[in-house]
Amino acid sequence: MQFAGSHILSVQQFERADVERIFSVADQMEPYAHRRRVTKVLDGAILGSMFFEPSTRTRVSFGSAFNLLGGEVRETTGFENSALAKGESLYDTARVLSGYSDVIAMRHPAEGSVAEFAAASRVPVINGGDGSNEHPSQALLDLYTIKSELADSGRGIDGLRIAMVGDLLHGRTVHSLCKLLCLYSDLQVVLVSPQELSMPESIVDYLRAAGHQVVESDVLEASIAHVDIVYSTRIQEERFSTQAEADLYRGRFRLNQDIYTHHCEPNTVIMHPLPRDSRDHARELDDDLNDNPNLAIFRQTDNGVLVRMALFALTLDVVDQVDAHARDVNWYTQRRF
């Protein structure tokens, strides 16, 4: 695809070469995100951050990514009641707000709303989540993390063995990740969930149509024995009609250091889209894994900044200028990555 000036709305708009282009640019962003270098390539540019549904981490991650490229951020959070309550169309909202910035990152509770907004916007729009529909930058950062974690052992995504664990029915992130994985070849995918919360058939079919081997299971230990990645997810309690119903499943698949030691291959990487549920009755990833160097969950969120920087640099077409506007960091930076 042509990135300059394009909207980023869905993982399905990407071909494999597009994903690899994004990852290559994300790699280039590392010295800036990791505070060794400062770039001002977007000095003077404005990001319109429109989070019509609350979100701390995605919102701040987008904003920091734009700041790290030298740009400014103008934010709107919470539902913009006033204008919509007065009968304004999403078309009008988009025409107006897109006059105030150079690019927009947007989250909205209604499926399809971000694409509708983008159609009327005069600047590129990046989908930061539209209800249960799409959240492409999350899927990209997950896949980027898989790539990065495996790189140390000299391997790529082709041939990957991955177990996805938990609420596979409601988890938007695993759905999107599976779609991206279909751009690669020869994967072994183990889907571990209570039967009632299993991966939608359409996604399983999609994986198989891509030539991947898919196994479904409701037993944790055996399923994670021969994989490169364990991708754990939280029971999405907000999607159940009652807490009691969610409680039926919570705590069903718990990974802790003891299970990891006895069942996983050395260096199996542990991922999670976060937040993880650390309450006693849940604990899908136990706190005793915090010192396990293969727990990649915080590298994952850090990678989100890299991927979002890449998306901004690509849609605003400044990739080739980033390094020319750079200098060394001049303040104290702890080793924290």
Add this chain to the structure above:
Amino acid sequence: MQFAGSHILSVQQFERADVERIFSVADQMEPYAHRRRVTKVLDGAILGSMFFEPSTRTRVSFGSAFNLLGGEVRETTGFENSALAKGESLYDTARVLSGYSDVIAMRHPAEGSVAEFAAASRVPVINGGDGSNEHPSQALLDLYTIKSELADSGRGIDGLRIAMVGDLLHGRTVHSLCKLLCLYSDLQVVLVSPQELSMPESIVDYLRAAGHQVVESDVLEASIAHVDIVYSTRIQEERFSTQAEADLYRGRFRLNQDIYTHHCEPNTVIMHPLPRDSRDHARELDDDLNDNPNLAIFRQTDNGVLVRMALFALTLDVVDQVDAHARDVNWYTQRRF
């Protein structure tokens, strides 16, 4: 007036020369607002954006305008309950908050509150709306749009023919616009509204005292036949005691492409302070006008950025320095203006 260091509180503080000075500076801001050039003239300056009443577009417009001049924005949104609930006076609030920025843009639900705040502020304050009282930057951007739209046909504001349509009783923007129009000469003003929502007598008198010709009507088609500008407004439902009462008037004067084609002179410009009410029972400006090149409603909001940049540059006295701190934009910018 002397702009440097002054508060901008009311359209009534301006003489014609002041308005023309603001518009001349707004013209100078165009390359920056339209993303051909970047200026850093206010690099290091801080705008205190204090929106004690919610507003997305006015707030973001002010913030983006300040960013476009190179400055930073520190925002407060929502009613600042804590200090006021603890008995703090507006005087104290102003003394404290004005120590944190170089200029303040403020909206507050209470009439006169922004002027009271300004009296205690140690930095210039720009009124972003104080209840139903004043919203001077909106009136300025409306008049600036009229000037810009007519400029193509080589004409100025003197001699203008304008129809104002809709809820002329409650519409703060038409009241303020009328006051500004009194600085010009030989206007023909057609006021189209349900009789119960007609323009307050004091404003009509004010227009006539300025030598303008004023006609009042409750019929749309004939009223827009010989004007340069149709300025449509929404029924301000929030000012009615019941929705049922607002419904009596909603949808009374609808302009669509068919009516435009059959009744208006070619190139009659359509304006609206936005948001327009696009629900079926309202539609004062139909969506089928969206492709009409004379629909100026989004150029209006874009012009708001120019006018606000001008107000900042004038009150902070950097007009003559703007171009000296400029360079070309280095990122991808669509043609969107």
Add this chain to the structure above:
Amino acid sequence: MQFAGSHILSVQQFERADVERIFSVADQMEPYAHRRRVTKVLDGAILGSMFFEPSTRTRVSFGSAFNLLGGEVRETTGFENSALAKGESLYDTARVLSGYSDVIAMRHPAEGSVAEFAAASRVPVINGGDGSNEHPSQALLDLYTIKSELADSGRGIDGLRIAMVGDLLHGRTVHSLCKLLCLYSDLQVVLVSPQELSMPESIVDYLRAAGHQVVESDVLEASIAHVDIVYSTRIQEERFSTQAEADLYRGRFRLNQDIYTHHCEPNTVIMHPLPRDSRDHARELDDDLNDNPNLAIFRQTDNGVLVRMALFALTLDVVDQVDAHARDVNWYTQRRF
């Protein structure tokens, strides 16, 4: 202490030399805070401003302080319900959010929460208030103001005579200030409160153990006759179980210009942590003091910016670089300090 990379969590982490180092750096910040000079020493750095409890003035003061050093601010306000409601631990929240910025300023309603967050953070954390526990930057700005106000008469903090007046039981600021005062010698401290709202015994003991002379009183006039500083506080009504109970004490100790003239020594300085309660039944500091040049309450809040700039410059270790990244201010600045 070693400031570079350190958290600022409590006044009790400071020795006298640390406080003096902070004040010396705060002095150095004056040309920038008072808008004579602009520095860009933190150009490219990001402050994560995490106010999980609402606060306008402390939040904006931290943000403006960071902007004045040239850095960017990414803000979160209000309680971050989503992730915590989904069972996320404060450890996880800290690990994630600290990946998005270079330093964090945080307020949180729960005592000890900021320290717990800091323990997991990968960047320095400055406590902006954790419930009724600590608010170190407030205590520092109070003491810095005392130092500054006395400097004109050639005196220092040693030997200071100070009266603290009002709700000494609940006032977090007077507790912290007393702790800092214990780093100095030969103070005379008069504690004026209703008996039910007197200073906690532990703090009185702490002052006496430091060699200071402490007198407790419930009469205002005699207590402020021979002091350098009158530090007045508001009845902390939010800490009482009923408004009626708070009303018993409100308005008990009122200082106005008449009392000041008749009882205080010339040049006695009046301070208050703000907000002051200006309602008729309270008025611990009357509005008729507003023109008294010894009313230092707004210089106090201005000093908050200096102290917070100093804390950022110290923890990010750029003190020696501030002036090298500076230039003169190029916009209109009123005389307002």
